[in-house]
Amino acid sequence: MKEGPVIASVAALLGDPARANILTTLMDGRALTVSELAEAAGVTLQTASGHLAKLDAANLLVAEKQGRHRYFRLSGPDVAQVLEALMGLAQRTGATRVRTGPKDAALRSARVCYDHLAGERGVALLRGARQQGLIDGEKDLALTEKGRAFFADFGIDLAALGKSRRPVCRACLDWSERHSHLGGALGAAILSEMIDKKWVRRAAGRVLTFTCEGVEGFEAAFTSIQNTSSQAA
Amino acid sequence: MKEGPVIASVAALLGDPARANILTTLMDGRALTVSELAEAAGVTLQTASGHLAKLDAANLLVAEKQGRHRYFRLSGPDVAQVLEALMGLAQRTGATRVRTGPKDAALRSARVCYDHLAGERGVALLRGARQQGLIDGEKDLALTEKGRAFFADFGIDLAALGKSRRPVCRACLDWSERHSHLGGALGAAILSEMIDKKWVRRAAGRVLTFTCEGVEGFEAAFTSIQNTSSQAA
DNA sequence: TTCATACTTCGATCATAGCCGAAGCATCGA
DNA sequence: TCGATGCTTCGGCTATGATCGAAGTATGAA
Numbered sequence: 001m002k003e004g005p006v007i008a009s010v011a012a013l014l015g016d017p018a019r020a021n022i023l024t025t026l027m028d029g030r031a032l033t034v035s036e037l038a039e040a041a042g043v044t045l046q047t048a049s050g051h052l053a054k055l056d057a058a059n060l061l062v063a064e065k066q067g068r069h070r071y072f073r074l075s076g077p078d079v080a081q082v083l084e085a086l087m088g089l090a091q092r093t094g095a096t097r098v099r100t101g102p103k104d105a106a107l108r109s110a111r112v113c114y115d116h117l118a119g120e121r122g123v124a125l126l127r128g129a130r131q132q133g134l135i136d137g138e139k140d141l142a143l144t145e146k147g148r149a150f151f152a153d154f155g156i157d158l159a160a161l162g163k164s165r166r167p168v169c170r171a172c173l174d175w176s177e178r179h180s181h182l183g184g185a186l187g188a189a190i191l192s193e194m195i196d197k198k199w200v201r202r203a204a205g206r207v208l209t210f211t212c213e214g215v216e217g218f219e220a221a222f223t224s225i226q227n228t229s230s231q232a233a
Numbered sequence: 234m235k236e237g238p239v240i241a242s243v244a245a246l247l248g249d250p251a252r253a254n255i256l257t258t259l260m261d262g263r264a265l266t267v268s269e270l271a272e273a274a275g276v277t278l279q280t281a282s283g284h285l286a287k288l289d290a291a292n293l294l295v296a297e298k299q300g301r302h303r304y305f306r307l308s309g310p311d312v313a314q315v316l317e318a319l320m321g322l323a324q325r326t327g328a329t330r331v332r333t334g335p336k337d338a339a340l341r342s343a344r345v346c347y348d349h350l351a352g353e354r355g356v357a358l359l360r361g362a363r364q365q366g367l368i369d370g371e372k373d374l375a376l377t378e379k380g381r382a383f384f385a386d387f388g389i390d391l392a393a394l395g396k397s398r399r400p401v402c403r404a405c406l407d408w409s410e411r412h413s414h415l416g417g418a419l420g421a422a423i424l425s426e427m428i429d430k431k432w433v434r435r436a437a438g439r440v441l442t443f444t445c446e447g448v449e450g451f452e453a454a455f456t457s458i459q460n461t462s463s464q465a466a
Numbered sequence: 467t468t469c470a471t472a473c474t475t476c477g478a479t480c481a482t483a484g485c486c487g488a489a490g491c492a493t494c495g496a
Numbered sequence: 497t498c499g500a501t502g503c504t505t506c507g508g509c510t511a512t513g514a515t516c517g518a519a520g521t522a523t524g525a526a
Contacts, residue, residue, distance in 0.1 A: 006323040007316060008253035015245030016514075024240065034473060047515055049474055059326035068472045068523040075326070082322050083240060085315045090239040092311060093292035249484075267503060280485055282504055301493045301502045 013058055014086065018043045019051045022072075023060070027080050030170065030183065031064060031071035110200070110208040116187030117194070117208065121218065125190070126171075126182040128222035135182070141169035143186070151186065154221070155193050161185040194218075246291055247319065251276045252284045255305075256293070260313050261439045262348040264297060264306035310416055313347035314405055321407075343433070343441040346405060349420030350427070350441070354451065356407055358423070359415040361455035368415070374402035376419070384419065387454070388426050394418040427451075 014020055021041040026032065032040070038048035052072055055061045060079055064071045074080055110121040117125060129135045134147035143151070143158075152158055161168050170184030182190070194200045199214030210218065247253055254274040259265065265273070271281030285305055288294045293312055297304045307313055343354040350358060362368045367380030376384070376391075385391055394401050403417030415423070427433045432447030443451065 005250070005253045005257045007257065007319040008248055008250045010319055010323045010326070011244050011253065012248030015241055015248035017241045018514080020241035020244065043514090044516060045473070046475080046517085050514085053474085060322075070473070078318075078322055078325060082315075082318045085311075085318050086240040086243055089293075089311055089315050090243045093243070093308070251484080276484090277486060278503070279487085279505080283484085286504085303503070 031073035122181030261345040264304035355414030
C-alpha cells in the first residue's frame with residue numbers, strides 16, 4: 001500500500017483467485033460461514049480465514065458472529081456491482097477461455113450456484129414463476145399467496161424455510177445468462193426437491209443434468225405460460 | 234490463470250501499483266508513449282514496457298505504432314468505467330488517504346472521465362438534462378425528441394453519433410459524487426463542443442477548469458430548471 | 467468437566483512476479 | 497553508413513504473499 005493510486009490496493013484484493021472465488025460466491029448477498037467459503041474457494045480453512053481477514057479489514061465484507069460460526073457477506077451492493085463490472089470487462093476483453101468445451105456448455109445450461117439452480121434453467125425457473133404470479137418483486141423477491149400454495153403442493157415445507165435466518169427468496173445474478181435466477185432458502189429447497197423427484201442429477205463439479213422426466217416436469221411446472229394454475233396437483 | 238473466476242486475472246492486472254498508475258494516467262482518453270507512462274508510473278522504461286505488454290495482451294489497452302514511438306490508450310470507455318467504479322469503492326471502504334488536498338477538490342469539481350465530463354459538473358449536466366426532459370430513462374438512457382433538438386442546436390452532429398457502434402447515451406457512475414454522469418458518444422461530443430466553445434479548458438492531468446462564460450453558459454443551458462427552452466440559440 | 471466443532475494464529479515453505487542492468491532490435495535523422 | 501533515440505528482451509535478484517501443518521482460542525454439547 002505505497003503511495004500508488006487507491007485502486008491498486010482494492011484491485012489487488014480482487015486479484016487473487018481464492019479471494020475472487022470467495023467474493024463471487026457471496027455475490028448473491030447471502031452470508032456464509034468461513035468453512036463454506038473455504039470449500040467454495042477450494043482452499044483450506046486457515047487459508048480462507050486469512051483471506052477473509054484481509055477482505056474484512058478492507059471493508060469489502062462484513063462479519064457477523066453467531067455462536068461459533070462467523071458469517072461473512074458483502075459489505076454492500078456496490079461491491080457486487082464492481083464485481084459484475086469486472087466480469088463484463090473480462091468477457092469483453094476475452095479473458096474468458098476461448099475454447100468453449102462441452103463442460104462449459106453443460107455449465108451454462110444448468111449448474112449449482114452454491115445450493116440452488118443456476119444457468120439457463122435457473123433463469124427460466126424464475127422467469128416462469130414470475131409470469132405465473134408465484135413470485136413478486138424485481139430485486140427483492142417475495143412469495144405471493146398463489147406461490148405459497150404452488151410450492152407447498154410442489155413438496156416444499158414453507159414453514160421450515162421461514163424459520164431459518166436465511167432469506168426465503170433471493171434474486172441472484174447469473175454470470176452466463178444476464179438475468180437473475182432464484183436463490184435463497186426457497187431456491188435451495190426447490191433444487192433439493194428436484195433432486196428428490198429425480199428430475200435432476202448432480203454430475204461432476206457444479207454441473208447438473210436433467211433427466212427426461214425432469215425436463216418434462218420442469219417445463220410443465222415452470223415454463224408453461226398458457227395455464228397458470230392446475231399444476232403439480 | 235488457473236481455473237479460478239475470470240475476474241481474478243483482470244483484477245490482478247489492476248492490482249499492481251505501477252499498472253494502476255498507468256491506467257489512471259490514461260483515464261483521460263489520451264494516448265501516451267511508453268516513456269511517458271514509465272515516468273507517470275514511477276518505474277524504468279523496461280519495467281513499464283513489461284507492464285504495458287501485459288495490459289495489451291489482456292486487451293485493456295490498445296497500442297498504436299507511430300515511427301519509433303508506441304502510443305497506448307485505453308481500449309474503450311468500459312475500462313475507464315471499471316476504474317472509476319473501483320475508485321468509488323476504494324473511497325467508500327476507506328482505502329483513500331485522509332488528507333484531501335486542493336488538487337482533489339479540483340478533480341471533484343470537474344474532470345475528464347475517458348473522454349466526457351465527470352465530477353460535480355458532470356452529474357449536474359445529466360441531472361439538468363433529465364429535468365428538462367432532454368434525456369429519458371434511469372439506467373438505460375435515451376435521447377428524447379426535445380433532447381435531439383436541443384443538442385443539435387448546441388452544435389452536435391447527432392447523425393454522426395448514430396453511425397458509430399458506440400452507444401449514444403451511457404450512464405457512468407461517478408466516483409466522487411454518488412450519482413451518474415453522462416458518458417457515451419453524446420457525452421464525448423458535449424465535452425468536445427464545450428472545449429470548442431471555450432467554456433472549459435483542460436488543465437494538468439484530468440482536471441478541467443471552467444471559464445467565466447463557461448460557467449454562465451453551462452448553468453443557463455443545463456442547470457436552469459424554470460425555463461426549459463430558448464437556450465443556446 | 468470433557469469433548470467436539472469452528473475458527474484464528476504462528477511458522478516455515480515455496481512460487482510468483484516486480485524490478486532493474488545490460489544487451490539487442492528497430493526506426494529516424496544526417 | 498553511422499549514431500542517437502525509443503522500445504523490447506533477457507537474466508538474475510529480491511520481496512511479497514499464498515499456502516498448509518500444527519498449535520492455540522472460543523463456543524456449544526454431552
